[in-house]
Amino acid sequence: MGVWTRVPRGMRDRLTGVLPEWWWSWLHQLREIDVDREWQGGAILRAAHPSLAAPTTGLAALRAAELRVHSQNGEDGILAYLLDRIGPTTRDVVEFGIGDGTECCAANLVLTFGWSAHLLEANADDARAAAAFYAERAGDRVHVDHTAVEPDTVDALLSQHVSPVFDLLSLDIDGNDYWVLEALGAVRPRVIVVEYNASFGPERSVTIPYTRGFDRYAAHASGFYHGASVTALARLGQRKGYVLAGCDSRGTNAFLVDAGAASSAGIEAVSPAEAFAPLFERAHLSVEEQFRQIAHLPLAEV
Ligand SMILES: C[S@@+](CC[C@H](N)C(=O)[O-])C[C@H]1O[C@@H](n2cnc3c(N)ncnc32)[C@H](O)[C@@H]1O
Numbered sequence: 001m002g003v004w005t006r007v008p009r010g011m012r013d014r015l016t017g018v019l020p021e022w023w024w025s026w027l028h029q030l031r032e033i034d035v036d037r038e039w040q041g042g043a044i045l046r047a048a049h050p051s052l053a054a055p056t057t058g059l060a061a062l063r064a065a066e067l068r069v070h071s072q073n074g075e076d077g078i079l080a081y082l083l084d085r086i087g088p089t090t091r092d093v094v095e096f097g098i099g100d101g102t103e104c105c106a107a108n109l110v111l112t113f114g115w116s117a118h119l120l121e122a123n124a125d126d127a128r129a130a131a132a133f134y135a136e137r138a139g140d141r142v143h144v145d146h147t148a149v150e151p152d153t154v155d156a157l158l159s160q161h162v163s164p165v166f167d168l169l170s171l172d173i174d175g176n177d178y179w180v181l182e183a184l185g186a187v188r189p190r191v192i193v194v195e196y197n198a199s200f201g202p203e204r205s206v207t208i209p210y211t212r213g214f215d216r217y218a219a220h221a222s223g224f225y226h227g228a229s230v231t232a233l234a235r236l237g238q239r240k241g242y243v244l245a246g247c248d249s250r251g252t253n254a255f256l257v258d259a260g261a262a263s264s265a266g267i268e269a270v271s272p273a274e275a276f277a278p279l280f281e282r283a284h285l286s287v288e289e290q291f292r293q294i295a296h297l298p299l300a301e302v
Contacts, residue, residue: 021222024284031280035250039067039074059270062246062255070107073250073280075193079105080113082191082245083167086261089190090166092116094158096149096180097173099123101130105170105193106142110134116141118161122148122173149173150212151183159186167191172253175214178207178228178302182236190258192242198251199290200229202276206299207232224282225294230254231272232302243269251279 046053046064056064065081066074091113098104098119109115119134119142121127127146134142149157169189171177177194200206207228208214216226228236233254234244242256245267254275257267278287285293 155186198279251277
């Protein structure tokens with residue numbers, strides 16, 4: 001990245017305009033190799049030499065826990081950190097939007113820690129692949145449903161499968177995430193990890209309006225128009241009795257913890273502006289440049 005940022009700004013803008021969006025995302029994803037090495041090496045050294053570690057709290061402690069085993073970014077480490085702090089109870093996870101199941105937030109808890117999971121995926125091929133993946137590795141601890149979760153179905157889908165209070169909900173459906181979370185009422189996860197849309201910036205409190213069966217690439221070719229801002233999700237969480245414990249450093253997920261559990265564990269609320277990170281994969285554009293591409297599309301202020 002150092003080389004790229006030394007290219008004069010005007011030339012960078014011209015190149016950005018000529019090359020397709022996917023090329024830039026792919027280029028930025030190459031940086032994952034270095035990030036993963038840092039996470040892994042850092043975690044091993046901290047575990048081997050705990051006396052060296054300066055005390056950290058709040059967002060710094062959450063980010064120091066980042067580690068990727070099966071998650072898209074450092075969510076595996078952050079979730080292990082938060083769940084260990086509050087203490088697990090049911091040891092089960094529900095996840096909406098798992099792709100083929102090999103890269104998602106539930107995978108590490110299921111495969112490393114032996115948790116049970118209920119996984120929902122709207123794409124038939126992906127749901128089938130995920131069912132086969134977990135049948136082989138986790139047997140009947142994991143149940144995969146080929147279903148599109150919507151605000152009017154979320155309660156019925158969940159109350160059949162989990163106890164009224166359970167440990168973790170992960171939500172990454174690239175669209176109506178806010179509306180599904182808002183509608184959830186029949187059961188209560190103790191921790192929620194939900195994807196936010198960093199292209200909306202740290203200040204706006206917005207979500208896409210609800211459209212059944214929303215498809216982000218059909219809505220806008222950039223793929224930047226989906227989901228909700230971190231502030232919208234933090235406010236929704238607050239209304240439902242959760243604190244924002246932080247966001248991962250790659251601008252993908254917000255971590256909400258039940259306020260009672262957070263207070264007992266000494267986990268403090270972080271402001272959305274402090275927690276916000278720009279999305280790593282869109283780093284060739286500033287956050288405001290990303291927003292300008294989709295600024296003509298409707299948003300709901302929440
Ligand atoms: C970005 S991918 C999730 C990737 C995965 N969570 C990860 O961390 O890499 C979003 C997934 O959500 C699924 N999806 C979209 N809308 C959905 C819905 N309403 N219910 C369930 N799954 C949905 C898509 O088919 C897609 O596989």
